[in-house]
Amino acid sequence: MIAKEKVSRLRRKVKDFKKISLTALLGGFVTISVLMTLTIMVITSYTTQKQALIDNTLKLNYASAVQMSRMLESLFESMQKSLKYGADYFENDDFKDKGKLNSTLDLIRNSSNYFNTLVLTDETGLVLSRSPYSEENVGKYISSDAAKAAIQARTSYISDAYLTPRSKRKIAFISEPIIDAEGEFKGLISGSIYLQENNILDLSFGSQLKANNGTYFYIIDHKGALLFHPDVSRIGQNISQNTVVQKIMQNQSGQEKYTNQDGVSTLAGYSKVPATDWGVVVVSPTQIVYDQLNLQIGMLLLYTAIPFILLTLIVLRVARKLVHPFVFLADLVQQVDKGRVELPVVKPHWNREADLLTRTMLGAMASFRNKTDQLVYDARTDVLTGLNNRRTFEEVIQEWIHDETPFAIIVLDIDRFKLINDTYGHSTGDEVLKQIAKRIQESVQPEDVCFRFGGEEFVVLLRNHDSKTAYDVAERIRISVEESVLVVDRSITISAGIAEFPMHSQSESELFHLADNALYLAKEEGRNRTVVIQTVDKQDNRNSFL
Structure with missing residues (x-):
């Protein structure tokens, strides 16, 4: 009997052990x-x-590529001006005083540090002087095909990257013809950039060459040859098979995700440099995302x-x-x-x-x-001005048109903004953009939406406004900018073009195009004014403006 009770208690303990407590459950x-x-x-x-x-990285890389292409274009314009100054100086020289030629070339080269070497040749290709001076080169005829092509061209010339026959350096050079007062070709002054050594490109862009997160950039010429790259040994290599490089060679700029020649997935922004026909590519490995x-x-x-x-x-x-x-x-x-x-x-x-x-x-x-x-805010906002960006503009205008909300669109553009950048620098230009963006925001109502469309162009969408009231708003903005004392010691003005939905168009792209046309007319009529599109004749595709 006792044994049966012990067995029963043991069985109950086993059953209780198998049960899960309510607390644990x-x-x-x-x-x-x-x-x-x-x-x-x-x-x-x-x-x-x-x-x-990924989208934000692509946009940042594209913005960086555009900015660097503009810097590169400005740099080469300065380099060509430096050579043009030298060509003008030598146009009346008889090239007989060798000491004067050498000292003049040294002065031009050292005053700017644009070029590794400067070379002066006569109309036959004979080297008259070189800075820094080299006895080995002076008195001999040029031997490279690029230099001969520059002699034959007798005009401003920018070469492709090539290997010099004598020094075996990978270089690119810029040249300017020397034309005397009678219009006769007297020779050539050319500046060389040693692509694999310390040069002006390395000095200007070397600090931006590779970021801590793996982002880097490279520069190519119009044939797809590398002119600038983090790996110096690759300079001169032709990468024209690269998807992005092919698009640059087709005069395209943009952004995309692609796999490079090493099989690495990358996010690239790329931009063409019009002055040199080169291209800048800013690349980030997808892995950083x-x-x-x-x-x-x-x-x-x-x-x-x-x-x-x-x-x-x-x-x-x-x-x-x-x-x-x-x-x-x-x-x-x-x-x-x-x-x-x-x-x-x-x-x-x-x-x-x-x-x-x-x-x-x-x-x-x-x-x-x-x-x-x-x-989300970073993806929808322009970093510089704090206004909405172009992507947000497309979303808002699509939504208003879909909801059939009446509105007016004002497209504004800063007059001669490139002159401001060229004269005062891009940092001052950026400050001007921020100040004008502030004036625009102060001139509109809370329900109106302001955008930086790109570059020096802004867009304002005025909800439940017609073109007449939009004209008053645009004029208020224009006068506010004109009368404001901005960061430069000169008057800054803007021009504006206006269109209205749905009176002028029910298509977002056509509506913007019409407002942009009105802006173009304001520029044509002398700038610092506002133009409103009045009617659209779709049969003969003509616009009428006020």
Whole structure:
């Protein structure tokens, strides 16, 4: 009898051992729920942020390529002016005083440091002088095909990258013809850039050559040969088979994701340099996007690790009493994952641990949402002026046209902005853009939307306005800019063109085109004015303006 009771008690203990306690069951359920919601949130965040980071990297690389191409174009214009000054100086020289020739070339070269060498030749290709002076070269005829082509061209000339016959250097050179007062060709003054040695390109762009995140850039000539690259040994290599290089050779500029010749996925922005027919490509490995994502996800997990551990310990100890707060948190995380919701103001909970956990999780989600909002803001905003960018413009105008909301569009452009950049520098030009953007914002109503469309061009969309009231707004902006004292010691003006939806067009592209045409007419009529398009005759495709 006693033996049977012992066996019965043993069987009950085994059954109780197999059962899961309510605390462990509830704690396990809540723990799994939080883990799953955090996993869904991380996966969703990873997916959405990845595309946003790729798009943002492409835009930044394209903007950098455009900026560098403009700097390169400005640099070569200065180099050609330096050579033109030398050519003008020698036009009446008889080339007999060798000491004078040498000293003059040294002065021109050292005053700018644009070129590694300067060479003066007569009309037959005979080298008359060289800076720095070289007995080996002076008194001999030029031997490179590029130099001979420059002699035959008898005009401004920029060579491709080539290997010199004598010194075996990879160079490119720029030349200017020397024409005397009677219009006769007397010779050539040319400046050489040693592509694989210290040169003006390295001096101007070397500090930007490779960023810490792996982004770098390179320069190619019109045949696809490398003129500038982080790997000096690759200079002179022809990479015309590269997808991006082929587009530059077709006079295209833009941005795209592609796989380079080494099989590495990259994000590239590229731009043509009109003055030299060269191209600039700014490249970022796609891996940097994943590195940034991994860092953000790691920080998110780090921020939530301590609250999650605290959550688990509390649930295991007082699971019954904390079921409601955990369900609340799980539901809230799921709502955040499905769409944007306002985080509620939580009243203090009777349990200190549950209250601390709830507020910590809400803080982590608020931090995560703020970072996401910042990424969205960066993708929709012009970095320099703080105005909406072109992408946002396209979204807004499409939405207003779809909703059949009447509006007027003003396209504004700074008059002779290139002269400001050339005279005062790009940093001053950027400050002018910011100041004018501020004047535009101060001149419109809160429901109106302002954009920086690109370069020195701005766009304003006036909700529920016709072209007549838009004209008044445009004039208010124009006068405000004209009367303002900006960062330069000269008057700055803008021109504006106006069109109206739906009176002038119901197509977003055509409407912008009409306003842009009106802006063009304002420029043609002398600038610093506003022009409103009046009618559109679609039969003979003629526009009427006011």
